[in-house]
Amino acid sequence: MPGAVAHPLIVPLPRLLPPAGHAVRWAALSQLRAAWSGGRLDLVMPSGECLRLGGPGPAEACARVHDDRLFLRLLLRGEMGGGESFVAGEWSSDDLIGVLRAVLRGTSTRGIESPLTRLAQLPALLRHRAAANSPSGSLRNVHAHYDLGNAFYRLFLDPETLAYSCAYWPDPAMTLAEAQHAKLDRLCDQLALAPSDHLLEIGCGWGGMAIHAARTRGCRVTAITISREQHQLATERVAAAGLADRVAVHYRDYRDLDGTFDKIVSIEMIEAVGYDYLPGFFQTCARVLRPGGRLALQSITMPDDRFDAYRRRVDWMQTYIFPGSCIPSVAAIRRAAATARLEIIDAIDIGPSYAPTLRAWRVRFLAALPAVRALGFDAPFVRTWLMYLAFSEAAFVERMLGDHQLLLTRS
Structure with missing residues (x-):
């Protein structure tokens, strides 16, 4: 999965070596946790480590992360990056509906947006306006x-x-x-x-x-x-x-x-x-x-x-x-x-x-x-x-x- 070919509009990203991958992961999770207002969502890493979003209690859903580039896409492109990462094969879930519902509740439908994501989405916005x-x-x-x-x-x-x-x-x-x-x-x-x-x-x-x-x-x-x-x-x-x-x-x-x-x-x-x-x-x-x-x-x-x-x-x-x-x-x-x-x-x-x-x-x-x-x-x-x-x-x-x-x- 990590080497899967993605949609032609999805920008290919270089593979992240562990120090960079860990730093990007920490930054993305910090941003998510700061805004998270829903129940628990578990992220299972390739190593088997389970990262948690949300408070205590049983997980509402679980996603498997296959590649740290998921976190880079989230930082750069927010909600759009999360979808692009799924298409690129960087994460998956046996309960995709449950994961997406947990994200919608956890972010109160605001998505995972910032000035950086809006800037990175500018080419997509211009394509949309041209369409x-x-x-x-x-x-x-x-x-x-x-x-x-x-x-x-x-x-x-x-x-x-x-x-x-x-x-x-x-x-x-x-x-x-x-x-x-x-x-x-x-x-x-x-x-x-x-x-x-x-x-x-x-x-x-x-x-x-x-x-x-x-x-x-x-x-x-x-x-x-x-x-x-x-x-x-x-x-x-x-x-x-x-x-x-x-x-x-x-x-x-x-x-x-x-x-x-x-x-x-x-x-x-x-x-x-x-x-x-x-x-x-x-x-x-x-x-x-x-x-x-x-x-x-x-x-x-x-x-x-x-x-x-x-x-x-x-x-x-x-x-x-x-x-x-x-x-x-x-x-x-x-x-x-x-x-x-x-x-x-x-x-x-x-x-x-x-x-x-x-x-x-x-x-x-x-x-x-x-x-x-x-x-x-x-x-x-x-x-x-x-x-x-x-x-x-x-x-x-x-x-x-x-x-x-x-x-x-x-x-």
Whole structure:
């Protein structure tokens, strides 16, 4: 593991000889302990020595440190460095969720940041700013994540809906597919979809919502995406479902929309719009929505009190998973929607359902690792995705994030 090849954006660091390694370890642990406010987290070193973060009592989780470069990355790059170190194979855990939850609690969601880490993250911040979601920027950003291949996503998403968004679990005994259908049904109910409606879906993924709405509510659907892979498979799935006469899937940017629609739905696409483009997104929606129409929006949401600080920085997820992304707060959505004279009239936070959704994806991903590798994805890619799925699950378990279904109409 210590010699593993890392992600190309991760800066290689020289191996630390014992005196330097011990000094860096002491500095990083001192910084962590000074800010730690949670329970006990054990760090087991290659020698077998167990280092403790937090107070007495049984450990909440345990991480195995394979290389002291973990501590150097923490000092230089904070939370982002911790994620990069995992991808580089410098630490691991049999309970990755437990470790990440302990870190989130121990640092009170502040992370492990300092003036030095913010300076070291400046190149990543500049890359993030350069990845703004202009029409061409959106194409690059969507391609980077969603065009990894339909065969890859089919390995861990439920095969019925291929929904890549928070499911809704009113009954914990539901399967992933049942919970995804429950989510789609709730959105259809919010919209009060009827057979006479023409529904627009912005960011249709692999066609799950479009197929569900046409099949269960009898409406016409126009669905758009700017992922070539999604467009191809969504079109095939619509035809296979016998719904080509009611569902049209177009390769199109939301800014290029024309026509008028009775209802609009967009499921966890707004995070890819970008903060500066939020007013324009809602102005497009208002322009194509008929008078009296409804817009249903599902979005991961940042707590209002953390949003301003979040949007001015860059994190591991924006660097390695979702380039150009920005998770909005409900207040940010409300303000941007108001510029288009749209107002929120109904809201529910289904965020507690995201942890079981992510857990189901992670279990399926782990079970499919031989198939993931057969598709040509290497060990650093696998560790990147394990960190992505695990950190997201931990964040939702700890209620660091929400996931709102919002209904908007003209004010």
